[in-house]
Amino acid sequence: MGFLTQVWAKASPATTEAVPPAVVLPNAMPVQDANSSTEEKSDEAQTGKEPKEWGYDLYPERRGETYKPKLSRILFGAEGKESIDRYKCEQNVYWCVKNGPLVKLMMGALRSSGCPIDLRRHISCEVCDPTVTGGYDPVLNQIVVCQNMAKNKSMVHGVLTHEMIHMFDYCNNDLDFRNVDHLACTEIRAANLAHCSFLSAMFQGDASPFNVKEAHQNCVKTKALASVLAVRNISHQAAVDAVERVFPKCYADLEPIGRRIRRNSTDQQKAFMEAPMYGYDVY
Numbered sequence: 001m002g003f004l005t006q007v008w009a010k011a012s013p014a015t016t017e018a019v020p021p022a023v024v025l026p027n028a029m030p031v032q033d034a035n036s037s038t039e040e041k042s043d044e045a046q047t048g049k050e051p052k053e054w055g056y057d058l059y060p061e062r063r064g065e066t067y068k069p070k071l072s073r074i075l076f077g078a079e080g081k082e083s084i085d086r087y088k089c090e091q092n093v094y095w096c097v098k099n100g101p102l103v104k105l106m107m108g109a110l111r112s113s114g115c116p117i118d119l120r121r122h123i124s125c126e127v128c129d130p131t132v133t134g135g136y137d138p139v140l141n142q143i144v145v146c147q148n149m150a151k152n153k154s155m156v157h158g159v160l161t162h163e164m165i166h167m168f169d170y171c172n173n174d175l176d177f178r179n180v181d182h183l184a185c186t187e188i189r190a191a192n193l194a195h196c197s198f199l200s201a202m203f204q205g206d207a208s209p210f211n212v213k214e215a216h217q218n219c220v221k222t223k224a225l226a227s228v229l230a231v232r233n234i235s236h237q238a239a240v241d242a243v244e245r246v247f248p249k250c251y252a253d254l255e256p257i258g259r260r261i262r263r264n265s266t267d268q269q270k271a272f273m274e275a276p277m278y279g280y281d282v283y
Contacts, residue, residue, distance in 0.1 A: 089125035106164035109256035134159035
């Protein structure tokens with residue numbers, strides 16, 4: 001029994017824990033399991049259902065809706081400050097672009113790859129579902145920063161780095177987000193390069209003093225699996241199989257950062273300084 005199979009055998013299906021940033025693909029056909037027939041695909045296309053399999057419901061403003069706060073939550077101060085939150089979010093984005101080592105590295109790598117970022121065009125602060133902190137929309141080639149969840153510079157830096165890895169993969173590879181294996185691969189890469197450390201693995205229960213060697217890999221698998229399930233209406237087992245299927249190859253791919261980042265270390269600065277060695281622009 002693999003690690004992810006063991007995790008989901010123990011996990012409760014009704015979890016409310018927030019998941020890492022996920023990919024959002026509005027106005028796209030939903031992903032099917034490998035065993036789904038073409039007849040099932042055509043039936044779903046004809047029904048005109050909301051494509052919730054793509055995380056469409058997690059980002060209401062992606063549907064063209066204007067967020068309307070509830071009166072009860074306004075009275076308690078939980079909502080009603082969306083304009084202020086958006087302004088603060090945009091300030092944090094600008095700070096990260098000017099000062100965040102990994103964000104600057106990713107922007108330089110994207111520019112070198114022929115996909116330069118225009119802040120006004122490619123990054124959007126929006127109100128999202130509370131279970132996600134950000135997303136990447138490949139249809140509009142746009143990063144979503146969830147202004148109601150990512151409220152400080154550190155969180156925004158993590159969201160931007162994570163989503164820019166998706167953008168980099170989409171720019172440089174023949175990436176099809178409708179293919180669950182492709183989705184699992186880019187989520188593995190984002191978790192590997194932008195999130196996981198031994199400390200974070202300890203907090204989410206993937207590591208202990210007895211399995212230090214596998215702690216990082218288990219953390220990456222857990223985060224990638226959570227991201228896939230957040231935006232795809234597929235079974236746990238189908239998501240587990242996809243992650244396990246592509247994990248060895250995608251975990252070994254460290255482009256464009258070039259190293260796994262340890263928390264509370266100088267790895268971010270080192271990665272930024274090493275970027276020109278790999279042929280990437282310095283932003």
